[in-house]
Amino acid sequence: MSQDKQLKVEHTAIPGLLVLHLPVHADQRGWFKENWQRQKMVSAGLPDFHPVQNNVSFNADLGTTRGLHAEPWDKYVSVLSGEIFGAWVDLRPGATFGTVFTVRMGPDQAVFVPRGVANAFQTLSDNTVYSYLVTAHWTEASRAEYSYVNLADPQLQIDWPINLDRAIVSQADRDHPYLNAAKPVQPKKVAVLGGNGQLGRAFAQLAKIDPRLVVLTRDDVDLQRSGFTDSLELSGYSHVINAAAMTAVDLAETRAGRAEAWQVNAVAVRQLAAACAEQGVTLVQLSTDYVFDGERDNVDEDEMICPLGVYGQSKAAGEQAVLAHAQNYVVRTSWVIGQGNNFVLTMLRLAEQGIDPKVVDDQIGRLTFASELASGIIHLINSGSSPGIYHLQGNGEPASWYQIARRVFELSGHDPARVQPTTTREYAFDKEFLAPRPKHSTFNMDKLRATGFASRPEADLLTQFLEVASEKSQYVTE
Known part of the structure; x- marks a missing residue:
């Protein structure tokens, strides 16, 4: 010795x-x-x-x-x-x-x-x-x-x-x-909360080829229920991905919606982070472009958060609760498109119904397809990337909602000239509750790319998404 x-x-x-x-x-x-x-x-x-x-x-x-x-x-x-x-x-x-x-x-x-x-x-x-x-x-x-x-x-x-x-x-x-x-020992499982949302449904598709993934819905884990972590047994899990959130940004400006947003996006996230830390499980928290005021474009992970509305404020508070534990991740994203209620399907429905929409042209961002978002999160887990904040959104040129709406009309065989531009102020004119939106929702993703992940081109994904939505009616819109 x-x-x-x-x-x-x-x-x-x-x-x-x-x-x-x-x-x-x-x-x-x-x-x-x-x-x-x-x-x-x-x-x-x-x-x-x-x-x-x-x-x-x-x-x-x-x-x-x-x-x-x-x-x-x-x-x-x-x-x-x-x-x-x-x-x-x-x-x-x-x-x-x-x-x-x-x-x-x-x-x-x-x-x-x-x-x-x-x-x-x-x-x-x-x-x-x-x-x-x-x-x-x-x-x-x-x-x-x-x-x-x-x-x-x-x-x-x-x-x-x-x-x-x-x-x-x-x-x-x-x-x-x-x-x-000998029986191979399977890896620990990964729990996904928010299984009925767009990202949750994308993880459910991944679960067909990745047996680690256990997708849970609100019936399994309800972030609005007091004491929901008391029965949260995480032995056998390495990670929890929290894709559950209150995302009705306009409703969050009302009294009832404000209470729900703070409970689900902040208070429950703090409780979830504490439960994960106690059981030695890494938490991956989904966050949003709404934690910024949108005055600058192409922001990186070190940009000072400055939320404008209740939704962004509640998500920013949730971020801080998660980051208080050193092993956790925060993944910020924007403009998510997947199986569920979203902008692209709304524009497709309007196009097919003969309705000519006015769409805001002064909010700039990138679409993020839920399938790519799920793949990027799994990449962070599998690659053992350092914990912390990561920006993950679509791989495409920045565009306004108006420009995206025109692309949806064109790709689905409708005249894009039917879509007319408007401003955020004009759109808000007759609405009692409308949350402030960031002017720019574009991220610098160099940190994520340095881990080895690159999203597929947004243009290709939009084309594929619309083909499936139009031909197979696979995407639900309830």
Whole structure:
């Protein structure tokens, strides 16, 4: 055992499996170490993994061998006394399934074991004390998520220091399946709130190919209900994507609408963020261009928020509640188009009904298709991009609502000259409650692009959207 080394985190051939080299301070009396020190270890590169329980295994005899077990939680394993030979096998589906890593460990090392990686050890001395922190409490339901692989599987080629024929091994461990029959450990799930909205429906489509996604509606999680987080059980989830919101911007200017907007967009979001933080789950919060006053175009994530109306104010408050927890994301977007009630479908309906609309020409932005928005959010999760604020809107030239309406008419086979321009002031003339709108709703998306995500061209998406809406009547408008 080396002494007084620097704390160091070392990566291995198994993604996420980390070896920690721990400083040990020794003298004639014995030794001392910081076995777990959150601030220092996270700074050195360990995930901030929120352990909830510490277990200790005492092993009286040399050659005691336990494993290989993969549990549905993260573990931090270390040796308090003696020495072990540790072995790990990746049982997560993917290219690294079956990858093996081994190391001899004394008190001066520890290993972080991510969910789905099978863990085993063999004691190399008598009276060995083995400790492990875990990120979830064991329940009867969690047993079904366990997976195992046989210690003696020749495919793994684990070179046990003490032959397994002479080692102390339980019969259950000897009977575990070989790798070719081992059950892959599925990744944690991702909850999506607001399943009946345009973005929620886009996630429901993604869920057909991504089994992690669990799309929940207001019947499942109602942000207007007092104490809704009391029954929000998030064990087994890595992320919550909050696509639920009060988005009726004009109604939000009324007394009843103001109360609803603040409850759903701010108060409930603060409660949701606190519940996610308590359970170690990352929250992805959807926000809006309405947190800005729209006086500047092409704004980036560092632009000072300056909401004009109640809706924007409530969403800005929700942003701050989410960002109070360092692991969370805020994704700002604008002018969302998907399955549901939206501007493009309204213009299509007017075109087909022979109605010639007047549309405002002094609000400039970009359409954001819900399918691209959902894909971009999943990209942020999958790529492990740094938490914080991201701007995500359509990949197209800025245009006014009037210009977009003309495109909808033209692409659906109607005369675009039927659409007439108007101003926001003229549009608001006879309306009792009309929320102030940003003049510019265009974002700088360099930060998102730097993560490797690029949305498909808006023009192509609009054409495809209208073809589906016109020919198949697939998009609902209730």
